[in-house]
Amino acid sequence: MELTPTPEQRSFRDEVRAWLRGNMPRQWTARLAASSDVPRAEAYDLLRDWQRRLHAAGFIGLTWPREYGGRGLTFMEEMILAEEMALAKAPPVLNILGIGMAGPTIIAYGTEEQKKRYLPKILSADEIWCQGYSEPNAGSDLASLQTRAVRDGREYVVDGQKVWTSLAHTSDWMMLLARTDPDAPRHKGITYFLLDMHLPGVTVKPLRQITGDAEFNEVFFDGVRVHDSQVLGGVNNGWAVGMTTLMYERLALGFGLQMRLRIALDGLIEMARRAEKAGHAVTKDPVLRQKIAQLWIDTECLKYTGARAITRLLKGEMPGPEASTGKMGWVETHQRLQELAMEIQGPYAQLVKGSDWAVEDGLWQHAFLRSRANSIEGGTTEIQKNIIGERVLGLPKG
Amino acid sequence: MNFGFSEEQELLRATARKFLENECPSSTVRKLMDTPEGTTPEFWAKLAEQGWLGLIFPEAYGGVGLGVVDLVVLMEEMGRVVMPGPYLSTVLLGGLALLEAGSEAQKKQWLPKIAAGETRATLALTEPNARWDAQGVTATAAATGGGAFTLSGTKLFVPDAHVADLLVVAARTGPGAVGAAAGSEDGVSLFLVPRRAPGLEVTLLPTMDQTRKLCEVKLAGVRVPADALLGVAGQGWRPLRRVLERATVALCAEMCGGAQRVLEMTTEYAKIRIAFGKPIGAYQGVKHKAADMLVEVENAKSITYYTAWAVDENAPDATLAVSMAKACVSDAYRRVAGAGIQLHGGIGFTWEHDLHLYFKRAKSSEFTFGDATHHRERVAQLINL
Numbered sequence: 119m120e121l122t123p124t125p126e127q128r129s130f131r132d133e134v135r136a137w138l139r140g141n142m143p144r145q146w147t148a149r150l151a152a153s154s155d156v157p158r159a160e161a162y163d164l165l166r167d168w169q170r171r172l173h174a175a176g177f178i179g180l181t182w183p184r185e186y187g188g189r190g191l192t193f194m195e196e197m198i199l200a201e202e203m204a205l206a207k208a209p210p211v212l213n214i215l216g217i218g219m220a221g222p223t224i225i226a227y228g229t230e231e232q233k234k235r236y237l238p239k240i241l242s243a244d245e246i247w248c249q250g251y252s253e254p255n256a257g258s259d260l261a262s263l264q265t266r267a268v269r270d271g272r273e274y275v276v277d278g279q280k281v282w283t284s285l286a287h288t289s290d291w292m293m294l295l296a297r298t299d300p301d302a303p304r305h306k307g308i309t310y311f312l313l314d315m316h317l318p319g320v321t322v323k324p325l326r327q328i329t330g331d332a333e334f335n336e337v338f339f340d341g342v343r344v345h346d347s348q349v350l351g352g353v354n355n356g357w358a359v360g361m362t363t364l365m366y367e368r369l370a371l372g373f374g375l376q377m378r379l380r381i382a383l384d385g386l387i388e389m390a391r392r393a394e395k396a397g398h399a400v401t402k403d404p405v406l407r408q409k410i411a412q413l414w415i416d417t418e419c420l421k422y423t424g425a426r427a428i429t430r431l432l433k434g435e436m437p438g439p440e441a442s443t444g445k446m447g448w449v450e451t452h453q454r455l456q457e458l459a460m461e462i463q464g465p466y467a468q469l470v471k472g473s474d475w476a477v478e479d480g481l482w483q484h485a486f487l488r489s490r491a492n493s494i495e496g497g498t499t500e501i502q503k504n505i506i507g508e509r510v511l512g513l514p515k516g
Numbered sequence: 517m518n519f520g521f522s523e524e525q526e527l528l529r530a531t532a533r534k535f536l537e538n539e540c541p542s543s544t545v546r547k548l549m550d551t552p553e554g555t556t557p558e559f560w561a562k563l564a565e566q567g568w569l570g571l572i573f574p575e576a577y578g579g580v581g582l583g584v585v586d587l588v589v590l591m592e593e594m595g596r597v598v599m600p601g602p603y604l605s606t607v608l609l610g611g612l613a614l615l616e617a618g619s620e621a622q623k624k625q626w627l628p629k630i631a632a633g634e635t636r637a638t639l640a641l642t643e644p645n646a647r648w649d650a651q652g653v654t655a656t657a658a659a660t661g662g663g664a665f666t667l668s669g670t671k672l673f674v675p676d677a678h679v680a681d682l683l684v685v686a687a688r689t690g691p692g693a694v695g696a697a698a699g700s701e702d703g704v705s706l707f708l709v710p711r712r713a714p715g716l717e718v719t720l721l722p723t724m725d726q727t728r729k730l731c732e733v734k735l736a737g738v739r740v741p742a743d744a745l746l747g748v749a750g751q752g753w754r755p756l757r758r759v760l761e762r763a764t765v766a767l768c769a770e771m772c773g774g775a776q777r778v779l780e781m782t783t784e785y786a787k788i789r790i791a792f793g794k795p796i797g798a799y800q801g802v803k804h805k806a807a808d809m810l811v812e813v814e815n816a817k818s819i820t821y822y823t824a825w826a827v828d829e830n831a832p833d834a835t836l837a838v839s840m841a842k843a844c845v846s847d848a849y850r851r852v853a854g855a856g857i858q859l860h861g862g863i864g865f866t867w868e869h870d871l872h873l874y875f876k877r878a879k880s881s882e883f884t885f886g887d888a889t890h891h892r893e894r895v896a897q898l899i900n901l
């Protein structure tokens with residue numbers, strides 16, 4: 119066990135830290151940075167610009183090959199970057215689905231042309247990506263998806279509907295799973311397409327969420343013609359390709375999640391210092407102290423569990439049991455954190471943005487509501503537990 | 517960064533696993549826990565032979581000179597079989613107290629004997645007030661001239677005092693000692709007292725976890741000579757804290773090993789026990805609980821491994837890490853052991869099944885060196901809440 123950083127890692131950390139010190143966006147006020155979840159709609163332009171500047175400085179796509187605009191580094195540097203971004207309370211990265219999911223999947227399955235065409239623009243935020251998996255009748259049971267893609271010459275004609283598609287309204291491209299062989303067994307007839315969201319026949323209708331924002335959408339396809347050069351990983355091989363994406367999702371988004379959790383915890387502690395309960399500081403309340411300390415402990419545990427998973431990857435080993443528990447642990451901890459933020463505010467927790475009495479302009483209320491999605495998006499907690507029970511512990515299928 | 521174990525450490529794990537499966541199966545554990553000693557001279561001699569009684573003592577004192585990370589590997593294996601006997605008390609409490617606070621002569625005299633299995637030691641720290649901080653030490657050591665002291669007070673929850681040859685006793689040195697303000701860390705002194713010293717009375721207490729023997733130790737004017745003092749009079753708390761930190765990591769590792777074994781027993785059972793025509797593991801009420809157990813076990817291991825490294829390296833956050841680990845692992849082992857019984861149904865509630873050994877060990881470990889509530893408060897203090 120050797121957790122002391124190497125001189126190279128130390129100098130990478132210094133590089134990141136120095137850059138962040140000089141480049142944090144000024145508009146990124148304390149208000150926007152105070153919590154883990156920012157209403158993205160308020161900040162798209164700012165976040166796009168932020169990603170561009172991170173990219174220009176060489177901090178986007180650290181683990182991607184150099185020839186496609188990456189830096190050819192390891193997950194170790196990715197972890198250092200996330201830690202430093204958390205310390206600096208840096209804004210999140212806008213094209214997170216492109217960087218965390220579409221990109222790695224294209225690296226794994228794409229042709230040389232596809233890699234050259236799509237990867238650099240993902241990094242530079244010139245093309246924003248969304249994920250078109252879920253449908254009205256296919257969520258947890260994704261393999262029952264019904265959106266059809268029928269071959270017509272060198273093109274496929276897509277008809278059907280996706281739902282809960284985050285960022286679709288601002289996206290240029292979609293990772294689309296569609297059925298290309300309705301007669302094949304469920305998992306066998308699906309193809310993974312790289313779909314241009316600006317094609318005729320694509321309609322995006324925003325859906326309002328419990329936060330009041332509309333970050334996710336319905337997406338309708340009406341005779342959308344996709345060129346066959348935009349099939350990724352082979353026709354009818356979409357299930358395998360799509361699952362690879364999900365694996366990367368858990369891994370790559372993990373760093374970002376860890377970072378947002380840390381920022382939220384620091385923000386919560388700051389808020390607790392200022393808040394009072396029954397005439398004394400919340401931080402002096404014995405019960406609330408216990409809860410805050412527990413969150414601190416859980417956040418650290420998740421960090422080290424992540425570090426163990428990375429060690430295995432760096433050694434070229436298969437992911438161990440610790441790799442699969444990360445998302446679940448994060449979800450549970452983050453939701454508890456947001457609940458505690460409400461508890462600390464007491465009756466003030468009821469007030470949202472728009473009142474002078476609202477705590478920190480109602481940002482925590484937004485984050486609290488948004489956190490309910492954590493145990494649904496990216497695979498529900500129940501599905502995660504099925505996966506852990508069956509694939510890690512070897513329990514029989516239900 | 518390398519958050520894994522070395523080849524040597526994996527070898528130690530394999531050796532310990534094989535040794536303990538052969539020498540300490542649950543039939544043996546049950547036999548030993550029924551005896552007052554909790555171990556046999558033969559078994560103890562074998563531990564010495566393996567080098568485990570001196571694992572973390574420097575070679576100069578007859579030890580193997582390994583670190584806390586290595587110790588963690590061994591402790592996980594001991595926890596896996598719920599090994600009874602005075603290992604924790606002798607090596608990690610009495611032994612480490614000698615190493616941390618003792619003079620060169622004291623270390624030379626006793627550590628090789630402990631490593632060789634000839635001497636057993638323990639630490640008499642806690643009292644009926646059940647506190648783990650310096651304020652809890654109220655037993656007194658009155659100077660009687662010429663450097664001699666007389667010890668008075670009652671120590672409680674002292675592990676394995678009844679089989680120890682030596683007790684390291686924490687007591688407050690009387691007026692005249694450096695900064696002996698009542699209740700503060702200053703003024704706590706450590707004394708090396710033979711169990712047979714006149715005025716020292718040990719009573720073995722009946723415990724829920726029969727694999728962990730606890731005693732009451734009465735000090736009724738126990739007279740000790742000048743060379744019984746370990747380290748500097750009034751300055752015993754600092755070394756003691758270092759002892760407790762390392763013993764706590766070791767205990768956490770032992771608890772992780774136990775929790776891991778409960779998880780394995782439970783998943784194995786969930787695959788073969790049939791109800792309503794299916795293995796119970798196919799039901800989500802069972803499967804999801806097992807997944808929760810895995811999350812608990814993995815997080816407990818992560819923080820324990822990190823803490824072992826931090827303590828070995830004297831990292832700035834080592835003290836914080838120890839408290840994070842003990843809080844996390846105390847809750848995790850208790851919950852995992854409880855879930856283990858639940859998922860076994862009636863058989864899990866029988867004396868015959870081994871689960872209760874783990875469940876009870878989880879409970880005794882929870883309250884050893886401070887429970888989760890105690891350590892969360894420590895964390896709160898250390899992060900300046």
Ligand SMILES: Cc1cc2nc3c(=O)[nH]c(=O)nc-3n(C[C@H](O)[C@H](O)[C@H](O)COP(=O)(O)OP(=O)(O)OC[C@H]3O[C@@H](n4cnc5c(N)ncnc54)[C@H](O)[C@@H]3O)c2cc1C
Pocket residue numbers: 248249250251252254256257258259281282283284285334491494495496497498499500501504800
């Ligand atoms: C904020 C947000 C953003 C999202 N963004 C995207 C996106 O960008 N792209 C995308 O494709 N999707 C996205 N999703 C969709 C998300 O992946 C699905 O909502 C999720 O997979 C669950 O599917 P469902 O909504 O159909 O619920 P259902 O599958 O109908 O589940 C309903 C309930 O039943 C439970 N359940 C279902 N099956 C089982 C089972 N086998 N065992 C036990 N319990 C079960 C579920 O856990 C859940 O509690 C997003 C969702 C949210 C909330």
